[in-house]
Amino acid sequence: MLADIVEHLRCPVCHDGLRLGAEGVRCGRGHAFDVARQGYVSLLTGSQAPGTADSPAMVAARADFLAAGHYAPLARALAETVGTVIPPTTERPVVVDAGAGTGYYTAAVLDAVPTATGLAFDISKHAVKRAARAHERVGAFVADVWKPLPVADAVADVVMNVFAPRNGAEFARIMRPGGHLIVVTPAGDHLSPLVRELGLLSVDEAKEHRVAESLRGFAETDRREVRFEMELTREDVALVVGMGPSAWHKDHDHLTHQIRKFPEWRPAIASFRLSVFAHSRAIP
Template sequence: MLTDVLPYLACPHCGGGLTASRTAVRCATGHGFDVARQGYVNLLSGRASVGGDSADMVASRAAFLDAGHYAPIARAVAGAAGDAGGCVADVGAGTGHHLAAVLDAVPDRVGLALEISKPALRRAARAHPHIGAVGCDVWGTLPVRTGTISVALNVFAPRNPAELGRILAPDGVLVVVSPTTEHLAGLVADLGLLTVPPDKAQHIAGQLAPGLRPSTQDTCEFELALSHGDVLSLVGMGPSAWHVGLDTVRERVAVLPEPVRTTASVVVTAFRRA
């Protein structure tokens, strides 16, 4: 709920604290933001740099994740997050799926889902009783108080190193999930999807240095057996849907043997202050 995360939020215009009524969130200087009927609040201070995922992409992501295909990744993220209480902020939260898993692991936490896509925000606001969903541009200044976040998550999402470092508490941890070159390798070749650079993990570490350094790093790798519908959801929830085009993907998926077997392979890295 939004009331759970209000102590961690800041007005995007003046940086002041926020309080809530039934239908709006306000700061002491009078800046007000309406709460959507789905339960999220939009704290954009201006025009967003990106539009975010479409309703179709979000629906594909929800279908794939809710089916449990990436459950090992959710468990790995929860493990890397540790057992600290306080607020967990998922920057680029999507539907709130991984954030909900982290909250389930430690019941006294609250979760802040930061996301630009309205269709994703609608789902994130309902993903867990202790999630507050907030619309913002993850490439800009986040509407979050400095040094207040115990755990920050960045799962297959854009990274804003300066803001991730700013919001993190002195003893906080940032958990980043990124694909390896082996992630969905068979599908990538068969369907002509976007490939992963071989130095992806090193590039991320370089982005976050020198303020944040890796403290733990584990590879999460497991086999997937997917129906054709699952494959279409998997492709439809990511940027490859734009790169290849869904009509082309459908044609290529239709000739694959079913179930479609592939390997999920990601690196889960916990970063702490240098």
């Protein structure tokens, strides 16, 4: 799928356009990037070390948890929202998933918008390997959302940002006039009562303020709360803990011991805030 998205990419070194050839991806100035056998390309430069990238274990846990359908209501809500903000007259709309992980949400959106093309990137090559195979209309690459993105100016009809860091200035640059940014963040009661019972990292009270600060120049035009109950097995609980930020900060053996004490089935709340933003330059 790289052949279908390369026109929307730019060289991370010189910002020249990129083309795909037999020897990989290359710009007109000779900067070259190899294509992995899984079909993705890494557009990280030498100074961009993915020190906080999700590990293989975290990515595997996320893939298994999402494949079980636990977050399917969120995927449907996201797909419905994207379908609403893209005008039906738009030809070949482009959806950029910034911090796409395994591409689960990208694929849901592309299923709902059959004319769209997806650009999925993440700093974790382990996640991008899966994202490259998530859908026939997605192209995947490794990139750091904190750096200038290897995406051309004004190409995205929609930028998606689901549980990922935000780079407001770069999101504005890659969005077409009239485009939209859709941000999904966990709400305060997300994964209750597991957060309390297992001592997991919780959503801090300043989360909404920090989102707004990271998106200066954008205005929130719509918001919906997506909240539903889940029935999780002990294995599901281990997966949802292992795929999130607590996997970095909590002792794995201790968490495993705690989870083993749970009953076979455990209720938990999934709670998210789904916000639509437009850039101020596009707001009358």
